């Protein structure tokens with residue numbers, strides 16, 4: 001639903017903007033640029049380009065010149081030369097918003113030594129498996145609510161067979177899940193009546209991302225006169241307003257506990273507020289950026305995984321057998337159970353190879369010149385690492401279009417081990433995804449219990465013993 005609508009409105013916007021940009025700004029490659037923003041089918045052009053131009057070619061994005069890298073060895077070369085403070089892009093529009101509103105920067109928008117400091121504070125509670133496993137109960141409650149809601153929707157609006165708008169429902173699930181961890185608060189996204197304020201918050205996040213790439217196509221001096229910039233600012237204002245309210249609520253409840261002499265316990269936000277390693281403004285900025293980075297990514301991956309499973313009953317069956325062997329009779333899984341579910345992990349891993357929600361990522365070599373292949377690139381070269389193209393390179397993954405989770409099983413000797421940089425859906429190195437462990441836990445918890453709601457695909461499935469509880 002949401003994806004379909006946005007693609008429709010995007011293609012109109014695409015045509016209109018293409019004409020305006022060619023005319024006003026003399027930018028001719030809007031189709032190529034738009035593929036980053038709008039759809040996967042257009043991403044296939046990157047594969048075509050890598051076949052035509054080879055593993056390294058230049059292109060333009062607005063006024064920026066990109067060096068595209070579509071070869072696993074060369075991607076490894078770029079990533080292994082990144083210094084102590086890798087830069088993705090300067091994020092000038094995100095930074096400009098923070099400048100004019102006097103806000104702090106978070107892990108996505110900050111660079112240099114300040115970025116390293118932010119990561120050193122945020123990393124432990126999000127990346128260490130032992131810390132992340134503490135969010136299991138919180139997330140399991142969200143999964144239970146999601147399953148209840150999906151079951152209700154299927155029975156009441158889908159003639160007992162279909163859950164309509166599953167992508168929307170998964171988005172709400174991911175939003176609720178991440179808020180429950182980051183703000184230690186339930187937002188009510190899975191309630192029968194969807195809170196209006198939460199809806200506005202979600203719309204603002206979507207709006208901010210939608211216009212974010214478009215702004216980059218205009219020179220900075222034009223931003224203040226551009227209606228799109230105003231939308232961008234309004235969206236961020238709303239995101240920060242709601243995040244600020246949630247953080248203030250948490251501070252209020254901590255103060256109340258201290259006043260009553262009670263022990264203050266909590267998870268992520270409480271931990272950040274109680275340690276004095278960041279100012280309140282910095283905490284707010286970081287939490288907000290974590291939130292915007294963590295919703296679409298997780299929900300889209302689960303949506304693709306369910307779609308792929310529905311098309312591959314034999315893989316679905318194997319997954320189901322694994323899940324019930326580890327969690328029989330409706331046992332709710334814990335994080336420890338996933339070490340005995342290699343196939344579930346492989347299903348998610350293969351989904352991320354086929355549909356990496358971040359199909360390519362950027363690196364600016366700020367600190368030194370770097371060598372890629374036989375070429376020496378100067379400082380400040382902006383590389384676009386084309387992970388999507390490499391994931392479909394048959395010399396890296398034989399039969400690259402096949403959905404084959406067994407590629408990722410350790411014991412599977414039927415195929416050669418893939419190149420370590422052939423598919424890196426969470427990035428690599430010290431600037432890699434901060435939410436990886438949380439996203440994986442959230443996806444495994446959902447996928448191991450969701451079988452009973454997969455009938456959105458109109459495939460009749462055996463009812464899950466687990467969904468019967470929810």
Ligand code: HEM
Pocket residue numbers: 088107108119178289290291293294295297298301352356357358361362424425426427428430431432433434435436438439
């Ligand atoms: C399936 C889910 C996800 C995928 C595939 C994904 C993928 C990525 C990728 C590819 C990057 C860029 C890495 C690089 O440049 O080397 C990234 C960065 C980031 N991700 Fe994720 N992500 C996911 C979920 C999440 C979640 C749930 C959160 C928040 C809890 C999150 C927070 C971040 C942040 C803050 C960064 C920026 C890190 C930095 O610049 O220091 N991500 N993610």
